[in-house]
Amino acid sequence: MRYIVCIKQVPDTTDVRINPETNTLVREGVESVVNPFDMYAVELALSLRDKFGGEVISISMGPPQAEEALRETISVGVDRAYLITDKSFAGADTLATSRTLVAAIRYIGGADVIFVGKQATDGDTAQVGPGIAESMNIGQVTFVRDVMEIRDGNLLALRMTDKGRIEIEARLPVLLSVTKLDREPRLPSLRGKLRAKKEKIEHLDAKSLSLPEETVGLAGSPTQVIKIFTPQRHTQGEIQRGKPEELGDWLAGKLRNIL
Numbered sequence: 001m002r003y004i005v006c007i008k009q010v011p012d013t014t015d016v017r018i019n020p021e022t023n024t025l026v027r028e029g030v031e032s033v034v035n036p037f038d039m040y041a042v043e044l045a046l047s048l049r050d051k052f053g054g055e056v057i058s059i060s061m062g063p064p065q066a067e068e069a070l071r072e073t074i075s076v077g078v079d080r081a082y083l084i085t086d087k088s089f090a091g092a093d094t095l096a097t098s099r100t101l102v103a104a105i106r107y108i109g110g111a112d113v114i115f116v117g118k119q120a121t122d123g124d125t126a127q128v129g130p131g132i133a134e135s136m137n138i139g140q141v142t143f144v145r146d147v148m149e150i151r152d153g154n155l156l157a158l159r160m161t162d163k164g165r166i167e168i169e170a171r172l173p174v175l176l177s178v179t180k181l182d183r184e185p186r187l188p189s190l191r192g193k194l195r196a197k198k199e200k201i202e203h204l205d206a207k208s209l210s211l212p213e214e215t216v217g218l219a220g221s222p223t224q225v226i227k228i229f230t231p232q233r234h235t236q237g238e239i240q241r242g243k244p245e246e247l248g249d250w251l252a253g254k255l256r257n258i259l
């Protein structure tokens, strides 16, 4: 079994700032971490390897410093990692990102299960996973919280939705987008930390993936970001005092006006 986990390095903050002139994320002066949902995906992949055998590979498309994120996954037990990096990959939208990740997955020789996080905490679109599955023409299960069984080329996953828990059987190869698990990701061991420092991480560029430059990065991105802004907060409210039945009538009147 081969498990490939897609990892994104994101700013270590929920206060994501946008450069109003370029409409891109401000990364200067902000610490980076592995996208938290991706660490849950790593945890799930490692637990499946422990149970059913095989290897876990992590991949990330990003600038050279994204290698740190991959080393973090090695420190908790990932077998090997690939950094997909090239100046021409900069400014990729979700389509170009999915396309580039698919090329890397094929370069590595494919996978039985591809993992992504539910969503990245910066871009937040949750489109990259579905983009990979669609482009590879394989099935996908979203909001996965656990995998109970892998047998006879099928996988049984537990999916969380607003309405409850759903068990889904899917044919391999399959893509899983992983939500928060009911356990926390494992911590690195001392041996893992030492291995993470020494492990060679292969770099893949547009040439090694045979990707024409017009299909990657900004050039290969049909999305045009016209404006990004934070909606204004409305802090003003109304405080009404009175008897409960009067307040009930007042509130009902307000709601009727809204509807």
Ligand SMILES: Cc1cc2nc3c(=O)[nH]c(=O)nc-3n(C[C@H](O)[C@H](O)[C@H](O)COP(=O)(O)OP(=O)(O)OC[C@H]3O[C@@H](n4cnc5c(N)ncnc54)[C@H](O)[C@@H]3O)c2cc1C
Residues within 6 Å of the ligand: 006, 007, 008, 024, 025, 035, 037, 038, 059, 060, 061, 062, 090, 091, 092, 093, 094, 095, 097, 101, 115, 116, 117, 118, 119, 120, 121, 122, 123, 124, 125, 126, 127, 128, 129, 221, 223, 224, 225
């Ligand atoms: C025109 C345009 C320009 C942009 N320019 C930039 C830019 O200059 N710099 C920048 O950082 N972003 C840029 N972005 C945002 C970038 O496109 C998205 O961050 C990226 O495509 C991933 O989308 P997302 O963050 O919404 O991920 P989601 O779809 O929410 O991510 C879901 C999961 O997919 C996987 N995943 C996502 N991205 C990667 C990755 N890179 N490598 C491995 N796995 C991944 C992870 O498992 C993640 O949990 C730009 C977007 C547009 C539209």
